[in-house]
Amino acid sequence: MINETYGFSTGNEVLNSFVNLLLKNIRETDFIGRIGGEEFAIIMPQTAGNDAVIGANRLRNLIGAKPVETSKGQVRLSASMGVVELT
Secondary structure (H helix, E strand, O other): OHHHHHOHHHHHHHHHHHHHHHHHOOOOOOEEEEEEOOEEEEEOOOOOHHHHHHHHHHHHHHHHHOOEEEOOEEEOOOOOOOOOOOO
């Protein structure tokens, strides 16, 4: 939706800001990967499902708390997340 509204350049700015926000707010042991488009996965080794839900909600709140500054103005983001626990 951002690419269609603001263009691909702004979409790239938003992606970079989004990833930087995630990288600053995960543990050193966690991994982030872009699955495609606007889909990402965060792998949180040695984390129980309940703790992963708490972490996901914390990240979701951070994402929605403050608009991303771009060359075309502010862009508000939101995120939906799911958690899977493998034992």
